[in-house]
Amino acid sequence: MIEKPHRPNQAAEAAFSIQKHKIILTINEVEQEIKVDAWTTVLDLLREHLHLTGTKKGCDHGQCGACTVLMDGTRINSCLTLAVMHDGAEITTVEGLAKGEQLHPVQEAFIEQDAFQCGYCTPGQICSAIGLINEGKAKTPEDIRDLMSGNICRCGAYNNILKVVQEALERERS
Amino acid sequence: MAVRSNNKFSRRSFLKVTGLAGGGVLIGFNLFSACKSDTEMPKDISELNFNDFNAYIKIADNGKVTIFSPNPEIGQGVKTSMPMIIAEELDVAWEDVYVQQAPLDTEKYVRQVAGGSQSIRASWEPLRQTGASARQMLINAAAAGWDVDPGECTTSNGVITGPGGNRIGYGEVVKDAAGLEVPEEVSLKDPKDFKIIGKDIRNVDINKIITGKPLYGLDYSEEGMLIASVLRPPAFGQELADFQKLENFDAIKKDHPGVVDIIRFENKIAVLAKDTWTAMKAKKTLQANWQYAGNPESTEDHDEILLGLLDGNDFQNMRKDGDVEKAFSEADEVLERTYESPFLPHNCMEPMNFFANVTDEKIHLVGPIQTPEGTANQVAEKLGRPLEEVHLEMTRMGGGFGRRLYGDFVLEAAEISSLAKKPVKVVYSREDDMTAGVYRPAIKYRIKAAVKDGKLTGYHLKEAAVNSNMYNLIPNFFPAGAVENYQVDVANYQSNITTGAWRAPYTNFLAFAEQSFFDELAEVMQVDRVQLHLDLLEKVKGSTDDRIQYSPERMQNVIKTVVEKSGFKNQQEGVYKGFSAYYCHNTHVAEVAEVVLENGQPVTKKVTCVVDCGIVVNRLGALNQIEGGIVDGVGHAMYGDLTFTDGKPESDNFHNYQLIRMMQAPKVETHFIENNLSPTGLGEPTLPVAGGAVANAIKAATGQRIYKQPFIKHLDTKEVIG
Numbered sequence: 001m002i003e004k005p006h007r008p009n010q011a012a013e014a015a016f017s018i019q020k021h022k023i024i025l026t027i028n029e030v031e032q033e034i035k036v037d038a039w040t041t042v043l044d045l046l047r048e049h050l051h052l053t054g055t056k057k058g059c060d061h062g063q064c065g066a067c068t069v070l071m072d073g074t075r076i077n078s079c080l081t082l083a084v085m086h087d088g089a090e091i092t093t094v095e096g097l098a099k100g101e102q103l104h105p106v107q108e109a110f111i112e113q114d115a116f117q118c119g120y121c122t123p124g125q126i127c128s129a130i131g132l133i134n135e136g137k138a139k140t141p142e143d144i145r146d147l148m149s150g151n152i153c154r155c156g157a158y159n160n161i162l163k164v165v166q167e168a169l170e171r172e173r174s
Numbered sequence: 175m176a177v178r179s180n181n182k183f184s185r186r187s188f189l190k191v192t193g194l195a196g197g198g199v200l201i202g203f204n205l206f207s208a209c210k211s212d213t214e215m216p217k218d219i220s221e222l223n224f225n226d227f228n229a230y231i232k233i234a235d236n237g238k239v240t241i242f243s244p245n246p247e248i249g250q251g252v253k254t255s256m257p258m259i260i261a262e263e264l265d266v267a268w269e270d271v272y273v274q275q276a277p278l279d280t281e282k283y284v285r286q287v288a289g290g291s292q293s294i295r296a297s298w299e300p301l302r303q304t305g306a307s308a309r310q311m312l313i314n315a316a317a318a319g320w321d322v323d324p325g326e327c328t329t330s331n332g333v334i335t336g337p338g339g340n341r342i343g344y345g346e347v348v349k350d351a352a353g354l355e356v357p358e359e360v361s362l363k364d365p366k367d368f369k370i371i372g373k374d375i376r377n378v379d380i381n382k383i384i385t386g387k388p389l390y391g392l393d394y395s396e397e398g399m400l401i402a403s404v405l406r407p408p409a410f411g412q413e414l415a416d417f418q419k420l421e422n423f424d425a426i427k428k429d430h431p432g433v434v435d436i437i438r439f440e441n442k443i444a445v446l447a448k449d450t451w452t453a454m455k456a457k458k459t460l461q462a463n464w465q466y467a468g469n470p471e472s473t474e475d476h477d478e479i480l481l482g483l484l485d486g487n488d489f490q491n492m493r494k495d496g497d498v499e500k501a502f503s504e505a506d507e508v509l510e511r512t513y514e515s516p517f518l519p520h521n522c523m524e525p526m527n528f529f530a531n532v533t534d535e536k537i538h539l540v541g542p543i544q545t546p547e548g549t550a551n552q553v554a555e556k557l558g559r560p561l562e563e564v565h566l567e568m569t570r571m572g573g574g575f576g577r578r579l580y581g582d583f584v585l586e587a588a589e590i591s592s593l594a595k596k597p598v599k600v601v602y603s604r605e606d607d608m609t610a611g612v613y614r615p616a617i618k619y620r621i622k623a624a625v626k627d628g629k630l631t632g633y634h635l636k637e638a639a640v641n642s643n644m645y646n647l648i649p650n651f652f653p654a655g656a657v658e659n660y661q662v663d664v665a666n667y668q669s670n671i672t673t674g675a676w677r678a679p680y681t682n683f684l685a686f687a688e689q690s691f692f693d694e695l696a697e698v699m700q701v702d703r704v705q706l707h708l709d710l711l712e713k714v715k716g717s718t719d720d721r722i723q724y725s726p727e728r729m730q731n732v733i734k735t736v737v738e739k740s741g742f743k744n745q746q747e748g749v750y751k752g753f754s755a756y757y758c759h760n761t762h763v764a765e766v767a768e769v770v771l772e773n774g775q776p777v778t779k780k781v782t783c784v785v786d787c788g789i790v791v792n793r794l795g796a797l798n799q800i801e802g803g804i805v806d807g808v809g810h811a812m813y814g815d816l817t818f819t820d821g822k823p824e825s826d827n828f829h830n831y832q833l834i835r836m837m838q839a840p841k842v843e844t845h846f847i848e849n850n851l852s853p854t855g856l857g858e859p860t861l862p863v864a865g866g867a868v869a870n871a872i873k874a875a876t877g878q879r880i881y882k883q884p885f886i887k888h889l890d891t892k893e894v895i896g
């Protein structure tokens with residue numbers, strides 16, 4: 001079983017807690033200067049400070065993948081990452097994937113496969129699938145199943161999500 | 175050919191039609207009272223006003239139809255399938271239909287009174303009649319205009335065609351239709367003419383979901399809203415002994431200036447802050463003393479107590495046919511087995527949360543709940559306020575699985591808001607969610623069977639459960655009616671650990687126990703496992719026992735079909751198959767699981783599933799629920815386990831509580847039995863079947879019979895590898 005990740009320890013937090021930190025982030029192609037506390041995670045920053053609630057919280061411990069976003073093209077669990085550590089980074093959330101009316105191919109594939117039930121894990125699954133494609137490691141359905149296993153779907157929509165990723169990978173190749 | 179339907183529900187008592195000031199017509203219908211019997215209905219429609227309805231169809235004068243779906247969406251797709259049924263009978267194109275979760279966008283706020291647990295089965299008839307009634311009124315209006323017999327008019331895709339080439343769109347006659355009487359009798363479509371039902375229809379919220387729009391309770395916020403993180407007793411059986419609010423507040427304020435208030439209520443303490451992180455972090459630093467007021471219960475205690483109950487005589491009888499004791503004493507062979515299951519948390523993907531703003535004028539509640547009506551009542555009662563002051567809005571839910579039938583977290587939010595006099599949202603962390611209770615209770619079953627002259631002559635099922643026992647339909651499930659001497663007895667132990675419904679209550683474990691037992695029984699009887707099941711069903715055919723819930727014909731049909739589709743009887747090198755069939759929630763299901771050994775470990779690769787759920791309303795939605803139920807069933811049978819030490823749950827997040835992940839999820843192949851029978855529910859019935867199919871396949875693969883869940887804990891892997 002996976003080890004429970006460490007949160008920044010309390011003493012370090014206390015030392016930081018006095019001042020806010022100024023960082024610059026490009027979120028969904030908009031560059032913004034943001035003041036954050038040292039302990040604010042990217043997830044809390046997105047959801048509570050910037051009101052981008054598309055990114056979900058499921059465990060806050062890096063275990064479920066509901067909070068997956070793309071940071072500089074790489075998928076990360078945003079609940080595990082402190083915002084101050086990413087000054088200058090480029091973040092894409094589920095809200096920023098479509099270009100105007102034009103959905104991202106992975107979003108389209110989600111519609112095509114009806115790959116969700118309650119839909120709560122879906123934003124994380126979409127970002128994770130895009131990250132996986134960017135990584136270029138997954139070749140077979142078995143690879144996809146392994147590499148998508150950081151994203152829990154409590155509703156069990158796994159087979160359709162698998163089809164989404166397979167379809168997106170094929171589109172990518174052709 | 176249309177079917178005349180003189181419905182048993184008087185449509186007058188659940189439909190009301192009115193013209194809208196801005197054009198168009200509004201048809202209000204009372205979906206859930208329509209599902210009740212006539213005697214429960216108010217006698218006179220004039221006693222009702224529009225606020226008494228909970229679902230609406232709006233037909234605008236451009237012909238576009240908006241259906242205000244009354245049902246909370248928890249992922250089972252009713253928000254799509256229910257409007258599909260209305261649209262079918264209304265005879266409009268699905269593309270012209272918009273579905274909106276009530277409340278309605280009219281001047282008046284509409285109180286939600288929808289119940290969440292009602293199934294498609296209960297609403298099928300009233301929904302069809304509602305759509306058909308609206309269609310008939312539009313026809314009547316058009317016919318009056320043309321001065322022809324309404325019987326000569328037909329409809330298609332929202333257009334009425336009359337004799338002599340007359341054509342008119344629904345939108346153009348809505349104004350006239352609004353003034354007409356609701357017809358007493360309407361025609362329903364012949365299922366073979368269905369254009370929408372049975373098709374693949376995408377979930378109506380799909381675009382919002384994939385673009386991350388705020389749909390869920392956890393996404394909801396209001397100006398000035400505070401986040402409340404609640405400290406509850408760390409262990410069941412404990413209560414708050416001592417808590418110094420002022421000292422705590424002073425200490426916490428220093429480290430967490432964002433904390434606004436601390437509220438003690440009942441046995442709980444809420445920390446209110448401007449953001450979630452501060453509230454949750456500050457909660458962890460609270461200094462409070464807890465003491466045991468009840469028993470500190472541990473899993474070993476439960477095991478001992480429940481097994482003690484099974485060994486004892488303190489049972490309540492649920493059904494008794496013939497004389498099982500006599501059958502056992504006369505038997506050639508007796509097989510007795512005990513099956514054991516743990517507590518399970520629901521673990522909805524979206525942790526529990528609810529918004530409340532309690533003011534002197536009203537109580538505003540927003541969030542994900544499956545039982546808005548009952549919960550609004552409870553809140554009114556708790557706060558000693560009239561029900562009229564409670565306004566509850568439902569959001570989309572990140573899963574339910576039974577957990578959101580219970581409004582404990584809504585009551586918390588309301589109470590905190592009323593004490594703090596501020597708008598608050600109670601937010602559970604995953605740890606709060608997994609440790610706050612309302613679990614699937616631990617249950618043990620003992621099944622004993624008598625075999626004489628190669629026949630099953632006696633069957634005795636005993637249940638020992640924490641807190642509550644099986645509902646009274648279950649004793650009339652299979653094999654009731656198939657065995658001459660048949661008895662079901664139950665006993666329970668009252669625990670201070672809170673429990674409740676969990677997807678497919680009772681059957682979620684009973685089906686595994688029973689279907690594993692029959693696998694073993696077939697071995698003992700040296701007969702074919704599937705044939706044993708079919709033969710027993712044969713005996714139920716033509717039975718005059720009207721308590722029997724399942725249909726032996728439908729059950730035999732799903733069984734034969736799954737055997738054929740899965741190639742159950744065909745040998746396949748290295749692939750081990752397990753069979754299981756079960757009826758619950760009015761749906762008949764049979765499954766075959768395929769297990770292979772990877773590094774000596776059994777892995778479920780595929781499940782073939784055959785379902786008889788009557789007419790399939792939305793194929794896509796149905797497939798999704800069937801697959802989800804199977805993956806859930808396999809996952810919890812394999813891994814689900816919540817244990818306790820001294821009343822304290824021993825898992826609290828996904829690092830120490832295993833949920834099935836993509837790499838462990840089997841492929842699912844689904845086949846429907848096609849018929850024109852009324853549709854039955856799909857949210858639950860495929861789940862119970864899966865555990866038995868997997869256990870039987872594991873037996874075939876490893877030689878080991880598993881009697882306890884989770885399988886992963888009770889499977890002797892050394893023996894497998896050896």
Ligand code: FES
Pocket residue numbers: 056057058059060061062063064065066067068077078079080
């Ligand atoms: S919320 Fe980040 S992994 Fe679960």
Ligand code: FES
Pocket residue numbers: 115116117118119120121122152153154155156157249523572573
């Ligand atoms: S769709 Fe509900 S958790 Fe994945």
